[in-house]
Amino acid sequence: GNDSNRRNPFILPEYACQRATCLKHYNHKFTRALEILQNHAELRDNEHDSSRALAFRRASCVLKSLPFPLTSMSQLKKLTNIGDHCKRVIQEILEDGECSEVTKLQDDWFHKMVVFTSIFGIGSATAKKWIEKGWSTIKEAQEGHISSDWRVKWAFHSDLNTPVKLQEAQYIQQIVRKEAETILPGIILQITGGFRRGKEEGHDIDILMTHPEDGKEVGFLARLLHRLQNKGIILCGNLEKSTYSDDMLTLDSKLSAKGQLDHFEKWLGIIKIPQSCSETPARDDSGSLSNIGSCDHKGINSVAHPTSNTASEQPLNYQPFNLHESFEDLESKAKKQKLGTENELSPMELAKLDRNWIARRVDLIVSPYNQYFYALVGWTGNKQFNRDIRTYAQKELGMKLSSHGLYDLNKNCALPARSEKEVFENLKLQYLEPWERNC
Ligand code: ATP
Ligand code: MN
Ligand code: MN
Numbered sequence: 001g002n003d004s005n006r007r008n009p010f011i012l013p014e015y016a017c018q019r020a021t022c023l024k025h026y027n028h029k030f031t032r033a034l035e036i037l038q039n040h041a042e043l044r045d046n047e048h049d050s051s052r053a054l055a056f057r058r059a060s061c062v063l064k065s066l067p068f069p070l071t072s073m074s075q076l077k078k079l080t081n082i083g084d085h086c087k088r089v090i091q092e093i094l095e096d097g098e099c100s101e102v103t104k105l106q107d108d109w110f111h112k113m114v115v116f117t118s119i120f121g122i123g124s125a126t127a128k129k130w131i132e133k134g135w136s137t138i139k140e141a142q143e144g145h146i147s148s149d150w151r152v153k154w155a156f157h158s159d160l161n162t163p164v165k166l167q168e169a170q171y172i173q174q175i176v177r178k179e180a181e182t183i184l185p186g187i188i189l190q191i192t193g194g195f196r197r198g199k200e201e202g203h204d205i206d207i208l209m210t211h212p213e214d215g216k217e218v219g220f221l222a223r224l225l226h227r228l229q230n231k232g233i234i235l236c237g238n239l240e241k242s243t244y245s246d247d248m249l250t251l252d253s254k255l256s257a258k259g260q261l262d263h264f265e266k267w268l269g270i271i272k273i274p275q276s277c278s279e280t281p282a283r284d285d286s287g288s289l290s291n292i293g294s295c296d297h298k299g300i301n302s303v304a305h306p307t308s309n310t311a312s313e314q315p316l317n318y319q320p321f322n323l324h325e326s327f328e329d330l331e332s333k334a335k336k337q338k339l340g341t342e343n344e345l346s347p348m349e350l351a352k353l354d355r356n357w358i359a360r361r362v363d364l365i366v367s368p369y370n371q372y373f374y375a376l377v378g379w380t381g382n383k384q385f386n387r388d389i390r391t392y393a394q395k396e397l398g399m400k401l402s403s404h405g406l407y408d409l410n411k412n413c414a415l416p417a418r419s420e421k422e423v424f425e426n427l428k429l430q431y432l433e434p435w436e437r438n439c
Contacts, residue, residue: 009077012065015396016058017389017429019065020436023198026069030090033102034060037089040105043113045124057384059086061439070094112136120153120160120361156235156270159359163201171277172205172362179227180209184220187211188372192379193363198435204361208379210372221265221366228271235359237269242366249407249414250400262378262403267364272357371404373417378403384439393427401427 013019025031034056041053058081063070073091076082082090092099109131115138116127135141142154173191180187190196193206211217221239228234244263367375378386393401399415400407406415406426415426424431 010075011078014080015388015392016061016439017392021064021439023438025064027063030063030093031060033089033099036102043124055083118161156359164360165278166200168278169195169205180224183223196380196434197438206363206379208365210367210369212369217366233271235270235272237267239267241265249405265366269362270359271362272359275356275358373420373423374405375403376420377423380434382439385437
């Protein structure tokens with residue numbers, strides 16, 4: 001009847017930024033398989049693998065947008081971005097319930113690669129070397145890396161591999177907001193990344209900050225970190241100075257330094273939070289949880305107490321934090337505790353130490369206000385959504401989109417935005433809520 005007419009064949013817009021893609025959808029059994037293929041191609045990381053990986057992801061993304069469960073190949077007829085390889089995979093799952101290629105891929109090598117690349121700072125190249133050495137478990141890698149650098153990494157490994165909960169993100173936001181408002185009243189602070197897209201767990205906590213008065217944000221991040229360090233909650237981290245200049249609006253992003261996605265001042269680090277805060281929901285001062293998944297930011301109108309800043313809050317020569325110092329603290333505490341021995345503690349013993357905190361990855365990003373809403377889109381993601389919307393801007397509009405702004409390459413002018421909705425308007429796109437950007 002009517003229903004099957006709509007479904008057969010179905011039409012979707014070509015770009016993911018032209019349609020909603022949500023965490024929950026009808027086609028997980030297909031998208032799971034396609035994303036294993038993507039993951040495998042990424043881990044192989046040979047020539048051509050990265051474009052294969054992207055092809056699997058684009059196909060998966062189309063199926064996530066379908067408003068019904070796929071039941072027949074004919075429903076795919078009018079859909080773009082699903083190549084022959086993906087069609088074979090989908091067909092096999094339709095017929096047999098699973099795809100033999102995907103089953104075969106999940107071999108020993110794949111499992112070892114997944115385990116090793118889950119270690120903070122370990123990419124596929126190092127993981128491959130470890131496998132060549134014959135290692136297959138974290139324990140073997142630990143035994144092979146016992147230098148002090150590595151002892152520190154291992155000590156926090158199991159913490160960092162435990163997913164971060166939404167409540168923990170809210171707790172950290174609350175702490176950061178309190179310090180931030182003391183330093184800079186009127187600061188705007190927003191959780192971005194996966195939590196803003198509605199995920200309940202993540203690998204880190206991303207917080208984007210700005211101030212509506214131009215220039216107020218300069219020097220703010222170092223002072224914030226100094227205060228957080230004085231609170232004793234920072235384990236380690238790296239402050240990257242802003243490397244932005246206006247010509248970056250027009251430059252090809254591929255020209256920027258390897259691995260660098262934008263040029264904001266940012267801190268990527270590890271902080272400790274009480275273990276208990278993942279058990280009870282934390283509430284912000286207004287008593288609501290509504291900051292998550294909504295595009296408003298409460299900080300904008302809130303009046304912070306203008307506390308006088310002491311000299312110690314204004315470090316001029318900012319020093320990066322030292323993970324080793326935190327680690328030595330941990331070790332000496334351990335020795336005072338029941339484990340107290342002359343012998344060195346193993347990474348496992350350190351991880352299991354009697355302590356009331358857990359280590360969490362945090363990204364703090366500071367943007368000037370005139371770039372803020374582009375930064376918000378970029379730091380909300382997800383990564384695939386960013387790829388897609390940037391390609392769309394370039395190919396369909398002749399515009400260059402980045403986290404710093406939108407530049408019309410034909411008219412040679414920048415297009416400012418005063419809200420996230422305006423970002424979409426400038427791109428001639430219907431607005432998508434953050435939770436509709438889970439490509
Ligand atoms: P998870 O829940 O696992 O943390 P996530 O979507 O939050 O998932 P992140 O890696 O934290 O993933 O990145 C959040 C968003 O910020 C993504 O959309 C990503 O494209 C963007 N992003 C991450 N790192 C950078 C960076 N160094 N420069 C610019 N943008 C980045
Ligand atoms: Mn994140
Ligand atoms: Mn992040």
